Amino acid sequence: MSHNFSIIGKNIPRQDGKAKVMGAAQFADDLKLPGMLYGKILRSPVPHARIKNIDTSKAEKLLGVKLVITGEDTPKINFGNWRLVPESMDEYPLAIDKVRFIGDEVAAVAAIDKDIAEEAISLIEVEYEELPAIYSVDDARAEGAIKIHDNVENNTSLSRTIHYGDVDKAFAEADLVLEDTFEVHAVSHAYMEPCSCLAKTDLDGRITIWTSTQTPYYVQVLLAQTLGMRENDIRVIKPFVGGGFGGKMELRKWEFCAAFMSKLTGKPVKFTLTRDEELMAGRRRHAMKMHSKIAFRKDGTILGKEFTSFLDGGAYNSMGPTAAFLCGNFGGFLYRFPSYKYNGFHVYTNKPPAGAMRGFGAPQALFVTETQMNMAAEQLGIDPIDLRLKNAMEAGDEIPGVTKIHSCGFKECLEKVREATEWDKKRKQYSEEKSNKGIGIGCYSFISGGAFNWFNTQYPFTAVEVRVFDDGTAHLLTMASDIGQGCDTVLRQILAEELGIKVEDIRLTAADTAVTPQADLGTWGSRVTFMAGNAIINACSKIKEQLFKVLSLKLNANVIHDMECKNGRVYLKNRPDKGVEFKEAVRLAQKYNRGEPLVAYGSYTPRGHGLVTPAYSFGAQVAEVTIDKETGIVKVDKVITAHDCGTPINPIAVEGQLEGSIQMGLGYATSEQFVMKDGKTLNTTFLDYKVPTALDMPENEHYTVEVYDPYGPYGAKEAGEGLVSPTAPAIADAISCAANVRFKDLPITAEKVLKALKKL
């Protein structure tokens, strides 16, 4: 397929780059308002306890303290993102009666400065009656275990099942059955900007909150809910945001506290978390314990799979329901599984709640799938890439009633990495040598946004307003939220391409719930480019219809002519000389409408795409490693990726996502972990919590295969999350190739490697 794009597919510099590089970008904590108070949260020091009494009197008496609140002072309204299932909303803005993990929010202080706020926190006296604490999914589900939430049996707050085909038959007919247990750990989003928000209450009672969020709309709705206010009396503005990765897509308790305390004090109130708080109590990727049983014919054909996953949700549900579903979805994806049975269980423990995190169920499920594929290849004597090619999904594949694949470049990706890495030669060589070098493979697929309305929004999933002017400029208004991933640039590109103008011609107003059109579900599930992009195309079709009408009139054009907007002009497609400048066309349309400005609303809701997503990305990644057999340190030398993200709207932005994904995948696979003792996290600084740095990064080589998705904007699909999944299984496979040790748990630390090599 050949496309003659002007701006799509070009390396457009990030529109926010200058502001960030020059220090002009204002993040939430940079904002200051006159009379502003500083908030601080008192967190539980115990993992599980009843609150017997809270005495705030000493804190209140401290000079400079303006307000101290506890759960009892709040309207005590529960909340959660899964509004479609109200009983899943298991959190309160501040603890009521019980605390459930070390870090649980108990009280909040607003004071005239940060030090006073901290001092005040230390003066609040809480009497706890400690309860037995639970730290593992097995303990949580054990008979007689204490209930972390009163009404939840087995501490299992929800289960998800996916089932199709005859699994029993598959295992009965199989030539090879693998059955393994995998354990993956929790990791932090480690976004550069700790959470921060600033709320102010206007004299008319309306609240404005600037907050580091991926989802202004959710914050608006849930803040209104917990405050007992009307949605539209709350205004949420997203300033610059320094990363989210899924960790900033819920109402956070400090957002409630800032808003509520600004309402009570009449002063603006700001909360900014420390890194210590983030690592001690912040959301994280779900640790999971997974059992997987998979059946093959000896020619490599997959016959079926039975997959069970226990999600360690920590103290609250958070985004656990979605993680449980997506884990199951991706456990049965990527390859054709004629039969599949998934059971996912979301289990409470007395640990910090896990939530959404880049990949969202897929990294866990795909570590299992990809590791078992590599194990099966070994046992069947089939090359891992050949085994994948035999089973790989293709466009047109369908899980009836659930999902359908409209575009798929998976096989091309597999062929591409095979060729680019000299796979056949190296795999053979390293496997035979069993020296210190290995090469391994991992693959992935991911969603381009979710098609299931778990938030129960009453609005389209995304909406934009496009205004065009006779000076050749356009204004794009959207609630879509750039949190560092670059959608402010990509959405401009799509608008510019649609209208045939330049990226610089576009003013963007984004992520302000009182100004931008209702609504947008936010930045998660790699949905923004796909959905907001389609909404822009929808709006532009209305704009262009008007431009084409006046051009038809002006040129007295034959009705058979197609027209297009390109290179700053509007013209007959087959007679490019016949046309007018874009701004002149706008002027004419405005004149035709006797002065009315040319404005269009566009929206997108993924109807007709089943329950999962309208489009899937695919890809394959090969890692080459060197193991230092004396220290156990695995050095990842090179990562080679071929991926199908549909049309890359902005290739350098895609590259950025890939590099960031490799960095995160590397940390997940080898270095990051929460070291905990009795529910307490011991490594709450970046000195101790080991995120890979630029110096740790492997050489990176990548290829985008040419795929055009029929439903994506300009054929685009996701590129933001899927790529985080293949790195861990690829590294694990490369280690196996090099050293004949197969890891089924993460992270693969030097210590574990040494132990496996029996050197420790």
Next chain:
Amino acid sequence: MSHNFSIIGKNIPRQDGKAKVMGAAQFADDLKLPGMLYGKILRSPVPHARIKNIDTSKAEKLLGVKLVITGEDTPKINFGNWRLVPESMDEYPLAIDKVRFIGDEVAAVAAIDKDIAEEAISLIEVEYEELPAIYSVDDARAEGAIKIHDNVENNTSLSRTIHYGDVDKAFAEADLVLEDTFEVHAVSHAYMEPCSCLAKTDLDGRITIWTSTQTPYYVQVLLAQTLGMRENDIRVIKPFVGGGFGGKMELRKWEFCAAFMSKLTGKPVKFTLTRDEELMAGRRRHAMKMHSKIAFRKDGTILGKEFTSFLDGGAYNSMGPTAAFLCGNFGGFLYRFPSYKYNGFHVYTNKPPAGAMRGFGAPQALFVTETQMNMAAEQLGIDPIDLRLKNAMEAGDEIPGVTKIHSCGFKECLEKVREATEWDKKRKQYSEEKSNKGIGIGCYSFISGGAFNWFNTQYPFTAVEVRVFDDGTAHLLTMASDIGQGCDTVLRQILAEELGIKVEDIRLTAADTAVTPQADLGTWGSRVTFMAGNAIINACSKIKEQLFKVLSLKLNANVIHDMECKNGRVYLKNRPDKGVEFKEAVRLAQKYNRGEPLVAYGSYTPRGHGLVTPAYSFGAQVAEVTIDKETGIVKVDKVITAHDCGTPINPIAVEGQLEGSIQMGLGYATSEQFVMKDGKTLNTTFLDYKVPTALDMPENEHYTVEVYDPYGPYGAKEAGEGLVSPTAPAIADAISCAANVRFKDLPITAEKVLKALKKL
């Protein structure tokens, strides 16, 4: 006519009241941005000169000075409000080659603090070649007078003629002809907030300016023009504004300087004028010299009028063209003039430019008309009110091709003040006694916005966007500008009435050119309530259509039913029990549209209303005075007003306008004047420039006559400006009644009174 309004006609407290009283309202000068520079303007110390040389080197070397600019540094693009007549645009952002009045803007400095900026200004060396200066319209039009602008003959930049009927015949047939010359002076708007603006240039080159303006749209357009930029790369935001009265409805040179200097320095730049600058160089009401010849039959019937006006425009055109036109319009208005001939001349002098000011040509013209009516009454032996009743305009009156009166309560106003003041008795008594007490009358009419597109906007004259939500709230977006007159409250009232919700349910976003719909011409000519009000009604009709459709569907309603929105409900008009809550109706409409938010755009452009306005206000005012014959001081004891502003949307807001108008009318009549010597204003502080204070205010009694204008929103017309006109002629008439001295020039100072009484 009886109307059952819920909110219209009620005393609704000003929505901005709390913020202002509590000091929370932020005016332009309250705004601060990081790295902000302070701007200061160098003004000409001479009234008329060629600029030979400007040496800015010393200023530039001063530590803390970041930029010094002169006219030569700018793009040298001329500008002016009368874009429809490009040759009228006679100003440049900074002087090019010549200065034309003391205060003319010559250069500007931006420095890190105010004191440094002032110091730098004093270090700029300008070499002037002085030219003869002209201070009166007579001198300006005299043969051989030097030309203030090279291309303008007789220093008369434009003339306006209105002519209909046979004036010569009227004078030939008249029983009484009065012929008089009147002179009225310039006065200051004396708004409480001196002009201030803060501009910042984004890294992408777009400019945002917060400015104390009545007309964000004009500033946007003219700033773009003078900077050579595109309109929509400029964003103008109006913060709280402390009054304008016509004095803040143009692009001001410091707005250009702030924007231009922020572009060059990359820093935000703020300019705030001092009161000294405001009174020395600021816009003002036009001083005029007027000749009026008027013909009566002995029964009091007016036969015709010949009226000539010379406007002392000062150094530039500013809003002179409109003033010249409106002066002529109101010179032939209020009464039926079967024949009328007007010639207005806008004359340049070497004084600060006059511009728009409350009443805008009417106070001058009506001082003439009303004084001559009172003189004629005396000479014809007819009571002044009877004389007026005989000639008063009525609904249905028309000046063909020019204007038509659709509603008119003038006669009712005359009858009302006659009754309320015991006019017949007091007038007779005081006239006979010739003691120190007098009673006099003045009347007025004024426009409800202009119907002539002199700014040459390409947009509707006003536009709004209304968004309604299923939580029962609404959001009104409008470029209309509350500058203290209270339109933010009145527009909410209109929206609330239309939708049957409460004022508190409405969020308002106003006067931000990048967010609110294109466009609104701003606050002048008493246009906002009428025009933006009609735009709101237009938008709401679209909203209600959708609500009524879903209600019809839900109730399976008989097609004959009318429906309405009232008291938070939407229901069948004749079966009020059959309906749903407003928010439920919105929910249904949104559901019907599968989630699309319910939003409507509405606009208003006064088509089909001739060249002047769609609606006229009318009124009569009686002043009672006591003259201290020893000091010459005229004490105004009481002012009684009856006026027709159509339906008063918010009676206390109308009352506020009336009180402010009396205060301004009183100052115009008796105390305010610019004392000038050789082009220099000597009284540039509020100690010396005598604005009446609260203590100077007379007792005030007022009546609104019940008139419902067919084109006004809910029958409303203007109440913001017309009332400033009757006070001066009423006071002059009362003085004549008390002391038999008739003043045909303003102000009527104690000194003049003593002289007239031959005591000085």
